[in-house]
Amino acid sequence: MRGNILIIDDSQIERKIIGQAIKKRFPEINIVEVENGLNISEKLIKNNIHLCILDIMMPEKNGFEVLKEINDDITLKEIPVIVCTGISDKEAIEKALNLGAYDYFTKPLSEENLKISLPLKAKNAIDLMKRKEELKKKEREIYNLAYRNSITGLPNKNMFKEILGALINEDKNQQESFAMIYIDLDNFKEVNGAFGHTFGDRVLNCLSKRLKKK
Template sequence: MRGNILIIDDSSIERKIINQAIKNRLDDINIFEVDNGLDISKKLLENNIHACVLDVMMPQKNGFQVLQEIKEDCNLMDIPVIVCTGISDKAAVEKALSLGAFDYFAKPLTEEAIKISLPLKIKNAIDLMKRKEEIIYLSYHDQLTGLYNRRFFEEELARINTRSNLPITLIMGDLNGLKLINDSFGHAMGDEVIKRVGKMMKLGSREDDIVARLAGDEFVIISPKTDEKEACKIINNIMSLLAKEKVGSVEVSISLGYGCKYNDEEKIEDVFKKAEDTMYGKKVFESQSMRGRTIKTVINTLREKSKIESEHSFRVSALCKRVGEALDLPINEINKLVSAGELHDIGKIIVDERTINKPGKLTADEWEEVKRHSEIGYRMISTVDDMTEIANYILYHHERWDGSGYPKGLKGEEIPFISRIITIADAYDAMVSERCYKDILSKEAAIEELKNNAGSQFDPDLVKIFINKVLK
């Protein structure tokens, strides 16, 4: 980033000396020059000045007057000013410092000042201004997206909320499925989705609109002089942009709603509430659809991770269905069995691919990672409103009849009935199918294992039904 310097001196010779001293020692610097202190505020603002070199003795308007003007202007007061004084003018130095000067140097410039001290003072002044700018930026911007933050939004909303800006529109946005994305693909992926949404919100809005991130998955746009028709255009722009976006294999979705203020009597808080209510009304429908699509993406990703795991889930689902039919369960219960059987290992999306496909025994850390999959699967599936029961069956499918399983250590009939069925189907298929970490067992050997573990790992009554009615 370039530093911008303004030299204010009525002597062209002095300006040239100072200019050259800066250029000889400092790189990437823009230098502006003026020969008087008139209309200085405009020059400082127009050129985004980071530091100012100011001569004290000038006609029309002296350096003290200019310095005082700068320090009394809230938009300019932070700009470091380095004053030039006579070689023995201590009174001038004291006055300049009392008025807020950053530093000073004496004229005529010595060789040491030209080569070392003046460039160093300039550099220190620029560094100070850059640090201040960075602090101001961070205090008003969201670090992840680069959008404005809640603090800036609140201050800007108070500033914009005037009659001259009517109608004022607020557009509220809430990212769909962020928790599911975080649980399924990790927080790094979730952060990328947040950044992508922020970028599309900015691209889809207009130049004068204020786009801010209020919280984790919440965004807002302040649109001055904007009616409902224009608000709908902005929303359509954003939705069109997001429809084309994916982060990896994950779709990006946000629910948007708006509220408009048309007259002074309306409270801006009520407009904000209306925008929120409209947004949440849409979210009820849109977020469910998004979660369903994300779960499909998770399933497809897991299939790509491990063909063996994918085929295993389908076989477990088929076995669960046959158990349900053997038990003469109602069709809605059989459907739950089929769904839970297919999704029982969906939480393995968080397990490292190398661990899933590792031949041989897992390390203690790898085993702990694998054991998390039932809880992760529960968290993922429970985000879909009509799949809460399925999520519970997934959570408990590694519990054991004797209470030594995970994650909760449930035992006996504390374990959901459908989870007990999945446990048997899961174990049987794992025994008779290809696995990178074990040899395939024959059907007869697998049946013996089921019998041996009935009453410890498995529900003994369900084992009998599985062997006698499903495997026969």
Template sequence: MINLCGYDPDLRQNPAKILIVDDSKLTREMLRAVMLKFGYKVVTAQHGRAAIEALTAAPDIDLIILDLVMPVMNGFEFLQWRAERPEVNLIPVIVSSSLDDFDAITIALSMNSYDYFTKPLTERDMEVTLPLKITNAVATRRLMLQTRRQNELLNYELEMAARYQQFLLPRDVNIQGVKVAYQFEPCSGVGGDYFDFFELSRDEVGMVVADVSGHGVASAMTATIIKALIPRYLEIYKAPSAALLALNDDLLKLTPDDVFVTAFAGVYRPASRQLIWSTAGHPSPILARKDRPASLLGEESPILGFFASNDATMKLCDQLIDILPGDRLVLYTDGLIEAKNQADVMFGVNRLTHLVGSGGGVATEALKDMICQELFRFVGGPINDDVAIIVLDF
């Protein structure tokens, strides 16, 4: 037996199944003998209609060898039928025609045929050229199926990660005297944005919004680290800036060098209506107060996961504000204000501030929806970063 160069040894364990479609019984048997010689399984059909029946009976076909000139249904009609069926269209086709009919072969190749050969076949064609074409086609098919299975597995894992990430987000937020509305829009199914509200004591509620660089599974894993650590640090230190610096130390130890985080952390005391808060590289909260324009509260600050906490650049400050009845606080991640439209213009913090200010008479949930709707209208297509929006009405 000829030792075919490039022959895939896996085919010996799992031989490919080839469908030979030709109206000539002699050609079918000749090709069948060649295929069996190299260990392939063979199914035959005398025209395109019979090939369709064969594919229905044996959907695990790896390759189709197709004559172009046949009765009942010719090769071109079969290729047209195949083009309208995605699963069949993924099976490679090697077409055959007479030596002087290259126009027909050109048309067949334009109809998504993988390769061709001309008849009559020489002895070398039978022993080397055709088997090599078949090997390459089958290997391509196997690689495609393997890639598809890997993609399906990856998509499943991403779906499971996205479902798991939903458990990171708050449920049924209940803060005394506060109405809360929020929305999270991951750009890839799994995102790195995280926010939460949690009871620190009977008189204190912790809140955090964080944005991990990048998006996807790695970012979501970093968000789980934040969820595990930041409530404990806020409970211990009470001061949000100290909690963020403690988180910074852990991020430097637990995450890769190219991962960084921006964050807002706050402690709200309902009894005294006081909010103490700090940011680390995070967009400023927006405060809307009755009879006053909506305004930004924060200043620039360093990000987490980049510098050591004892570095001179890592200066985080706590701010305290007295919350008045009717105050509205909007927290968000930079995916909102940095979203771009088709003209490459960013949504921008000024646009967001104006929306918050103009929504003074709008209910909490309605304002959140209004911001989301304006964002999608502005972008006019997919959003390229995770977006988190939180509206708190006091």
């Protein structure tokens, strides 16, 4: 199993213990360690993170603040976050789950947690993230099939109708404008007949690239 995990903990020892426990079970996992949650958006995006393991009790910026920042960002909120806190701090666990945490584990880490529970929780979270990514990819493909020309990638009549319908239904007091280019290629049927449809597709692609540059 491949994936990138970001461990946020002010204790270097704790980061190493958590990272090694996961790597021992899943060697292909890539572990990134940081000591605080400052500039969290940059760290998550830069490292293409699939899972964040977050300590609650940290100076400068605690885990609740980091978790809230992640879940308030539409580009990051899909990344699962597993929080860790003291074994007796049930209120912290409840608060973290209410803020959108995917799961939790408690400190000190038992041998069972290190060998089984924590690695499997990490695996399940990464699998969930990858399923979401695959679903979004398929949704984009379906959207493009419905609203873009398969040869040129330019918007088709379905997209035009949707945009026009949205503009018509908007508040009449709001002034919106848009433009549409309608082009008829002279003798294009003859081009396909003389040189084949593959060559005709290349002509259309060349035209579409020129239009996109304008």
